[in-house]
Amino acid sequence: MTIKVNKFKCGYCGACVGVCPAGALELVETWIEVDDNCTSCGICAKICPLGAIEVSR
DSSP states (O other): OEEEEOTTTOOOOOHHHHHOTTOOEEEETTEEEEOTTOOOOOHHHHHOTTOOEEEEO
């Protein structure tokens, strides 16, 4: 599974960064960066108010 951030939907609020238990998300200028620590748990996708994060299998 992988996490994909739709940069056109993302409002860069950082809500996903704060809830990631693995610390795998980082707000960098005008995008969300997902690093190798991501476990694809999907918490970020559930918390995103704009639906910009998808967990694909």
